[in-house]
Amino acid sequence: MALELKNTSLKELAKLYDYISMCTHCGNCKYGYEWGKTGNFAAMLCVQGDKYNFDSYRGSRGKAAIAKGLLSNKLQWSDAVSHVLFTCTGCGACQQMCETDIKPYILRMFEALRSEAWKQNVAIPEGIKKWSSTIGVNRNPYLEKHENRLDWLPSSIRSSLPKKAEYIYFAGCTASYRQKSVALATVKLLQKLKVDFTVSEDEWCCASPLLRTGQYDLAKEFVEHNKELPEKYGASGFITTCAGCYRTLSRDYKMDPPEGYIDKFGKMENVKVVHTIQLIEEMLNKGEIEFTGSFNSTVTYHDPCHLGRHAEVYEAPRNVLKAIPGVNLVEMYRNRKFSFCCGAGGGVRGGFADYSLETSAKRVREAESTGASVLTSTCPFCWRNLTDAIEMTKSPLKMVDIVEILEPIVKRK
Amino acid sequence: MARGNKEILAKLEQIVGPEYVSNEEANLIPYSWDLTWAEPRMPDYVVMPKTVTEIQRILRLANHQKIPVIPYVNATNIGGLCVPEEGGIIMDLKRMDQIIKIDPETCYAVIEPGVSHAQLSAALKATNPQWEGVEFSKGFEFGWGVHPASASVLAMAINHGIGHLNGRLGINSQLLSSMEVVLPTAEVVKIGSCAYSDSWHSFLPLPRMDGLFTGWMGTTGIVTKLGLWIFPIRPYRDVLTIAAASAKDITKYMVHWRHYSLCDEVTAVSWWLAQIPITFPYKDKPKDAPEFFSYTVISGWTEEELEYKRKMWKKVVQEEKARGTQLIDFEYPEEAKRGRTELPSRIVGSTKNYSKSCGGGLAWPGTFAPCKSWPILYEKWKEIYIRHGLSPATRFTDYQGAHYGMLRCMTPFDKRNPESVKAARDAMVECVRAGIPLGMLPYKPPVEYMNELNAAADAGYVYLMTKIKDMLDPNNIMNPGKLGVR
Numbered sequence: 001m002a003l004e005l006k007n008t009s010l011k012e013l014a015k016l017y018d019y020i021s022m023c024t025h026c027g028n029c030k031y032g033y034e035w036g037k038t039g040n041f042a043a044m045l046c047v048q049g050d051k052y053n054f055d056s057y058r059g060s061r062g063k064a065a066i067a068k069g070l071l072s073n074k075l076q077w078s079d080a081v082s083h084v085l086f087t088c089t090g091c092g093a094c095q096q097m098c099e100t101d102i103k104p105y106i107l108r109m110f111e112a113l114r115s116e117a118w119k120q121n122v123a124i125p126e127g128i129k130k131w132s133s134t135i136g137v138n139r140n141p142y143l144e145k146h147e148n149r150l151d152w153l154p155s156s157i158r159s160s161l162p163k164k165a166e167y168i169y170f171a172g173c174t175a176s177y178r179q180k181s182v183a184l185a186t187v188k189l190l191q192k193l194k195v196d197f198t199v200s201e202d203e204w205c206c207a208s209p210l211l212r213t214g215q216y217d218l219a220k221e222f223v224e225h226n227k228e229l230p231e232k233y234g235a236s237g238f239i240t241t242c243a244g245c246y247r248t249l250s251r252d253y254k255m256d257p258p259e260g261y262i263d264k265f266g267k268m269e270n271v272k273v274v275h276t277i278q279l280i281e282e283m284l285n286k287g288e289i290e291f292t293g294s295f296n297s298t299v300t301y302h303d304p305c306h307l308g309r310h311a312e313v314y315e316a317p318r319n320v321l322k323a324i325p326g327v328n329l330v331e332m333y334r335n336r337k338f339s340f341c342c343g344a345g346g347g348v349r350g351g352f353a354d355y356s357l358e359t360s361a362k363r364v365r366e367a368e369s370t371g372a373s374v375l376t377s378t379c380p381f382c383w384r385n386l387t388d389a390i391e392m393t394k395s396p397l398k399m400v401d402i403v404e405i406l407e408p409i410v411k412r413k
Numbered sequence: 414m415a416r417g418n419k420e421i422l423a424k425l426e427q428i429v430g431p432e433y434v435s436n437e438e439a440n441l442i443p444y445s446w447d448l449t450w451a452e453p454r455m456p457d458y459v460v461m462p463k464t465v466t467e468i469q470r471i472l473r474l475a476n477h478q479k480i481p482v483i484p485y486v487n488a489t490n491i492g493g494l495c496v497p498e499e500g501g502i503i504m505d506l507k508r509m510d511q512i513i514k515i516d517p518e519t520c521y522a523v524i525e526p527g528v529s530h531a532q533l534s535a536a537l538k539a540t541n542p543q544w545e546g547v548e549f550s551k552g553f554e555f556g557w558g559v560h561p562a563s564a565s566v567l568a569m570a571i572n573h574g575i576g577h578l579n580g581r582l583g584i585n586s587q588l589l590s591s592m593e594v595v596l597p598t599a600e601v602v603k604i605g606s607c608a609y610s611d612s613w614h615s616f617l618p619l620p621r622m623d624g625l626f627t628g629w630m631g632t633t634g635i636v637t638k639l640g641l642w643i644f645p646i647r648p649y650r651d652v653l654t655i656a657a658a659s660a661k662d663i664t665k666y667m668v669h670w671r672h673y674s675l676c677d678e679v680t681a682v683s684w685w686l687a688q689i690p691i692t693f694p695y696k697d698k699p700k701d702a703p704e705f706f707s708y709t710v711i712s713g714w715t716e717e718e719l720e721y722k723r724k725m726w727k728k729v730v731q732e733e734k735a736r737g738t739q740l741i742d743f744e745y746p747e748e749a750k751r752g753r754t755e756l757p758s759r760i761v762g763s764t765k766n767y768s769k770s771c772g773g774g775l776a777w778p779g780t781f782a783p784c785k786s787w788p789i790l791y792e793k794w795k796e797i798y799i800r801h802g803l804s805p806a807t808r809f810t811d812y813q814g815a816h817y818g819m820l821r822c823m824t825p826f827d828k829r830n831p832e833s834v835k836a837a838r839d840a841m842v843e844c845v846r847a848g849i850p851l852g853m854l855p856y857k858p859p860v861e862y863m864n865e866l867n868a869a870a871d872a873g874y875v876y877l878m879t880k881i882k883d884m885l886d887p888n889n890i891m892n893p894g895k896l897g898v899r
Contacts, residue, residue, distance in 0.1 A: 004829060004831065021829050030487070033530075035756070039538050040535040042536075052432075054435060055444060057440075058507075065443035076414050097759065
């Protein structure tokens with residue numbers, strides 16, 4: 001049986017045909033596993049497969065089968081195809097498990113499939129269509145006005161920020177419009193730690209929601225706009241508190257495919273991108289931070305997919321948490337590269353709210369099982385979805401971003 | 414796009430709930446092919462039961478409507494076994510994923526079909542062999558084979574899958590102890606000790622009716638619970654390696670070494686299978702490279718026991734060298750050794766080694782063959798493979814002493830190219846044809862191999878197989894087309 005490339009009109013997908021064909025259909029991607037000397041790890045990691053069960057949804061094998069089917073004309077576009085494509089959170093668990101040569105291209109394949117879906121007469125989730133129709137004007141996917149983007153920033157702080165600085169704090173859409181406490185805690189923390197930073201007056205969405213949902217044409221002007229910001233502010237880097245922004249700025253703006261999109265948007269040269277947690281860890285290691293208080297709680301950490309599996313930042317948040325006086329860090333069974341997604345990413349929270357919340361409730365239950373009283377993370381988008389699940393399930397857990405833990409109890413040495 | 418008909422879809426929805434049945438092509442296409450060259454066949458429905466009762470109801474419906482039913486978990490059998498030859502219902506059993514029992518005293522486990530190697534290996538490792546609360550050692554194991562960790566333990570075992578304890582204990586279907594089966598006509602039967610009590614420890618001394626459901630490729634019923642023997646993990650392990658100039662030499666060594674029944678496994682791989690990935694398309698082996706490489710895994714309860722086995726192995730090697738067998742001292746890289754002991758392995762099981770960068774196809778001719786045939790068939794197969802532009806990436810493995818063993822040829826091919834697919838299929842069918850007269854029996858055979866087997870079989874054997882199939886499955890709904898007789 002041959003799966004020949006017959007449908008070259010699917011240009012984004014056809015470009016990946018050789019890589020897609022490397023999926024052997026082995027099924028490693030369908031389930032999380034790792035051998036261990038004293039115990040083996042085994043758990044379901046695919047959020048989408050956990051919900052919808054059919055092989056089409058579980059891991060990358062099903063989506064590769066759909067891609068092969070479309071490219072070989074063995075499958076036609078339909079609303080059912082679209083549903084499979086858009087219910088994936090792009091968490092990268094399947095990519096983590098894969099050991100064949102399609103591995104580096106799996107997430108790019110998902111996004112290429114979605115980009116093709118937009119060109120077909122198939123049902124795109126209404127929630128995604130809604131924000132997509134206004135993001136070109138609003139510069140954010142929350143249907144909020146662009147001119148209100150800096151409302152989270154008190155005028156007293158805003159006026160104190162320099163015009164030029166080493167770093168631009170890139171707050172991102174979620175912290176700017178929704179989890180404002182995270183953005184505020186971040187700037188206060190950075191000021192306390194005497195980091196040379198400023199906040200852009202004209203930050204646009206980093207384009208993560210557009211790229212993750214395959215809207216390449218729309219994404220272009222966002223990437224081009226944000227790439228200009230460092231020069232405008234004399235900055236050499238971006239600081240983010242959002243895992244999604246971090247992934248997009250550090251990889252999509254800067255790296256070759258399949259990790260990044262410089263093939264489409266050019267490369268952001270000579271700009272450093274750090275997540276707040278990396279900056280804090282570095283300063284702790286240099287002995288530049290002094291704790292003025294403690295945080296006496298048992299805490300469990302949720303790895304955001306965009307910081308963890310997508311960017312392999314696993315230890316920095318844990319090292320920071322362990323350094324905080326009073327913190328008792330306990331791990332969920334699914335952690336680090338084997339983390340379980342909060343259910344928000346890949347456009348799923350906007351497109352399928354109930355399923356997204358159902359997923360985050362699963363994660364909250366897992367966090368509860370550790371005995372922790374505090375659930376923490378390093379992503380305002382995860383923060384939002386996990387908080388909603390905590391409220392829905394009436395969980396005793398308290399959701400706090402690590403910057404919110406740190407801000408009241410640190411000072412620069 | 415939807416397939417099948419609405420009335421049947423509605424009935425299936427009534428049985429399992431609408432979220433667990435689909436007739437959408439988007440959901441059907443991953444079930445239409447597998448790794449092999451089996452021609453894709455679209456099912457009409459996929460249904461995911463959770464209970465035995467649901468399976469019974471689906472089978473009643475299928476009998477009434479004469480719709481094929483194909484039991485399925487992960488479809489990593491490398492034989493096209495789950496490709497629906499005549500369409501019908503894929504019965505995806507992944508939701509039946511409970512480890513029902515692990516008995517650490519009588520040393521057996523009871524599992525459902527959806528239990529993966531990942532799940533079972535983790536649970537067994539966390540269970541300690543014991544008697545009345547006194548623990549003897551750490552962890553249990555089963556025969557972990559060369560397959561993805563997501564593969565079904567039950568499906569692998571009832572299809573005579575192999576594992577890392579084959580040399581010591583035999584293949585995994587020899588390690589089964591009891592089973593529950595839903596017959597094609599929807600009756601539930603228990604076989605073995607579980608038919609009499611809740612103890613799932615043994616098929617013996619009863620008539621071996623489990624044979625009606627092992628090796629039948631899902632054509633005679635759906636095994637819904639399986640008892641299997643589990644074995645304490647021995648804390649000391651080592652991997653000993655050697656190479657040889659020819660298939661004949663390596664066979665001599667393997668036969669001699671396995672004579673003492675001291676190893677968990679002894680395997681040899683040809684130069685082409687030792688390459689990562691397998692060379693594709695074929696290229697010549699360097700003249701000075703050994704033709705075969707072999708590893709054997711030994712285990713023990715103490716270092717002294719392990720050392721004794723090492724000494725015996727060295728003695729075998731020395732004696733073989735002294736009598737002119739061309740053995741070449743060779744150490745496997747550490748990573749390769751770990752791949753033989755850290756099982757189930759994501760790396761080994763991923764097909765990474767087999768089909769990297771060649772276009773996603775993987776199949777094999779083989780597997781069960783008497784060791785006398787290994788070197789003869791290897792030379793024949795090598796000629797066939799090279800003629801078709803394929804690498805003779807061959808493996809020999811001993812199963813439990815002198816009686817039988819594995820001879821197979823891992824064959825990557827390029828699914829992008831119809832010529833490559835055809836070459837692979839033609840070469841493999843030719844190998845099977847050459848192998849059968851020399852005692853080779855393909856396991857998990859694709860339809861093309863089954864046709865070869867039936868053509869060569871004793872007429873009485875085919876008659877009995879057909880009669881059993883007709884008795885159990887009068888409407889021929891269970892995975893039709895796979896046996897080549899119905």
